[in-house]
Amino acid sequence: MTATVKTRRKSSARSKAIVKATSRAFEEHFRNPARETYVLRLYITGTTPRSCMAVANIRSICEEHLAGRHDLEVIDIYQQPDEASAQQIIAAPTLIKQFPHPPKRLVGDLSDRERVLSILNLASTVQPG
16 A cells, blocks of 8 residues: 555656646747747657667757757656556557647657657758758
8 A cells, every 4th residue: 555655646746747847848938939848758668679769769859959948758667657557658669749739649769750850840950961
């Protein structure tokens, strides 16, 4: 019973942190709409090759296109199954763009860079190679 109480508190604290980050991004959007902060959550399954690839890919994209204006949270669904359940995650890796609106989801290792940029509405910022 004690473990269940701790898990609920942990989820509650995490939920409050997410609300705070989303609120901060929302406020930043109105102060400077051109530099809105992205709130991203990546759900992974441990340290599998696909999970590691997804983490590396989204970090690379964030560094290149969202430097200083993103909040990326990586959630291992083995360690936090309640988080995955609350967000109705049925496959991993799954990326959720919570802000700016509209929220969007992308499942996979995020190796299709153009698709990820399109989902994040960053396709127009891609520099020709």
